[in-house]
Amino acid sequence: MFSWGQFRRVVGTVTEVRTSVISQLQLRKIASDQLRYSSSMADKFKLPSRYGTGEKSVWVEYIQLAAEYKPAVNLGQGFPDYPPPGHVTKALAEIATGDNPLLNQYTRGFGHPRLVQNLSKVYSPLIGRELDPFNEILVTSGAYEALFSAILGHVDTGDEVIVIEPFFDCYDYMITSAGGVSKFIALKPKSNSDNMTSADWVLDEEELTSLFNEKTKMLILNTPHNPLGKVFTRAELEVIANLCKKHNVLCISDEVYEWMVYEPQKHIRIATLPGMWNRTITVGSAGKTFSVTGWKIGWAYAPANLMRNLQVVHQNCVYTCSTPIQEAVARSFEYELERYNTPECYFFSIARELMPKRDYLVKTLRENGFNPTIPEGGYFVVADWTNLADKIDLSSEPDKYKDYKFTKKFAKEAGVLTIPPTAFYSEAHKHLGENYARFCFIKKDENLQLTDKLLREWNAKK
Ligand code: PMP
Numbered sequence: 001m002f003s004w005g006q007f008r009r010v011v012g013t014v015t016e017v018r019t020s021v022i023s024q025l026q027l028r029k030i031a032s033d034q035l036r037y038s039s040s041m042a043d044k045f046k047l048p049s050r051y052g053t054g055e056k057s058v059w060v061e062y063i064q065l066a067a068e069y070k071p072a073v074n075l076g077q078g079f080p081d082y083p084p085p086g087h088v089t090k091a092l093a094e095i096a097t098g099d100n101p102l103l104n105q106y107t108r109g110f111g112h113p114r115l116v117q118n119l120s121k122v123y124s125p126l127i128g129r130e131l132d133p134f135n136e137i138l139v140t141s142g143a144y145e146a147l148f149s150a151i152l153g154h155v156d157t158g159d160e161v162i163v164i165e166p167f168f169d170c171y172d173y174m175i176t177s178a179g180g181v182s183k184f185i186a187l188k189p190k191s192n193s194d195n196m197t198s199a200d201w202v203l204d205e206e207e208l209t210s211l212f213n214e215k216t217k218m219l220i221l222n223t224p225h226n227p228l229g230k231v232f233t234r235a236e237l238e239v240i241a242n243l244c245k246k247h248n249v250l251c252i253s254d255e256v257y258e259w260m261v262y263e264p265q266k267h268i269r270i271a272t273l274p275g276m277w278n279r280t281i282t283v284g285s286a287g288k289t290f291s292v293t294g295w296k297i298g299w300a301y302a303p304a305n306l307m308r309n310l311q312v313v314h315q316n317c318v319y320t321c322s323t324p325i326q327e328a329v330a331r332s333f334e335y336e337l338e339r340y341n342t343p344e345c346y347f348f349s350i351a352r353e354l355m356p357k358r359d360y361l362v363k364t365l366r367e368n369g370f371n372p373t374i375p376e377g378g379y380f381v382v383a384d385w386t387n388l389a390d391k392i393d394l395s396s397e398p399d400k401y402k403d404y405k406f407t408k409k410f411a412k413e414a415g416v417l418t419i420p421p422t423a424f425y426s427e428a429h430k431h432l433g434e435n436y437a438r439f440c441f442i443k444k445d446e447n448l449q450l451t452d453k454l455l456r457e458w459n460a461k462k
């Protein structure tokens with residue numbers, strides 16, 4: 001027989017065992033419920049397939065790297081590191097402290113009236129027709145949103161869009177998210193001489209022709225070009241225009257660098273070519289025009305029937321853009337229109353200001369083992385780094401593409417951050433960009449001089 005004490009101890013142990021068995025069972029159930037729940041959550045709330053794998057954008061990654069590495073000079077993302085024209089920031093300051101309270105409130109959804117009227121004044125003479133400010137222009141949240149509204153507003157499921165590589169990376173994501181299919185064609189260097197300019201990067205006409213078919217809805221052109229700086233010639237634009245007309249295709253012309261064109265090159269708007277106005281949507285950016293990339297105001301202009309689709313996307317997405325910024329951009333245009341025919345006009349002085357910076361950077365790169373392509377427009381230089389390959393050990397960099405490895409290792413060793421151009425190519429063509437790095441030159445002279453010093457020091461150590 002058990003004593004009372006023994007009985008209590010045995011019952012106690014049994015109870016403990018029972019409790020621990022129960023709690024283990026319960027825990028297991030909770031865990032399996034959680035697993036089921038989280039795998040069904042993961043399934044249900046995964047990224048919609050129209051956004052692909054959700055790969056990190058080069059901008060997200062390299063802006064993070066700039067914060068981490070703190071490079072001595074950041075020639076990566078394209079933005080000036082010096083102040084915009086004084087009248088531009090003064091306009092915004094006056095609006096912020098002025099006595100019109102309505103300039104702090106919503107404005108017209110498709111574009112602040114004073115801005116669209118000024119855009120019409122700027123562009124009408126340039127395209128040789130009177131632009132209707134209220135039906136043929138849309139103000140957007142940066143050129144990004146103009147591209148988004150144009151692509152989402154016109155591309156339908158299964159439509160094909162011709163994209164010229166290297167391309168500003170968001171084009172492809174926007175096309176895919178509209179249900180479209182990108183068809184890529186790469187600009188290729190005619191030779192690999194030591195004196196290449198962006199004019200040497202050309203499209204193969206036969207290859208371009210072969211991409212057009214009955215499914216082709218759109219072609220995206222970018223002139224002046226990011227990252228190569230190519231300014232498409234009239235003859236090159238005519239080839240594109242004739243194919244667009246022959247196959248009844250829309251042309252989105254991304255012209256955000258329209259004022260950064262270096263003598264003797266001239267920027268030609270494809271919308272002005274015969275028969276092209278009716279099928280072209282042109283995109284511009286206040287960020288680029290006035291060196292205020294953080295203001296994020298852009299626009300698109302085209303015939304009213306084409307603009308309607310963009311308005312539909314815009315009105316249900318951002319609906320309207322920042323009023324004080326639009327007002328300041330409008331006043332800035334007025335200021336420049338007043339002095340349009342003088343050399344001081346920023347539309348013309350910016351290229352004069354940038355050309356010596358371009359030449360300085362090109363010289364620095366050449367003298368330090370790179371082979372740069374001299375850009376005819378924009379504010380980037382693409383340079384072949386492979387002559388330096390035996391001076392840099394890339395084995396510690398886990399990236400898939402050589403230009404990612406090079407730009408990261410080079411930023412760590414030399415203190416100069418640049419952008420890997422394979423970000424501007426489709427998967428199948430990434431090898432075409434691996435030998436290059438993109439350098440931005442809209443930077444203070446002292447920072448370009450510092451780049452020169454850093455590159456020399458890096459070379460001397462090798
Ligand atoms: N297109 C190109 C070719 C660009 O380089 C950029 C970068 N600014 C944009 C569009 C977007 O311009 P925004 O900053 O006005 O959105």
Ligand code: GLN
Pocket residue numbers: 059076077078079226
């Ligand atoms: N257009 C700029 C560039 O190419 C900025 C791009 C961005 O920040 N998304 O560097």
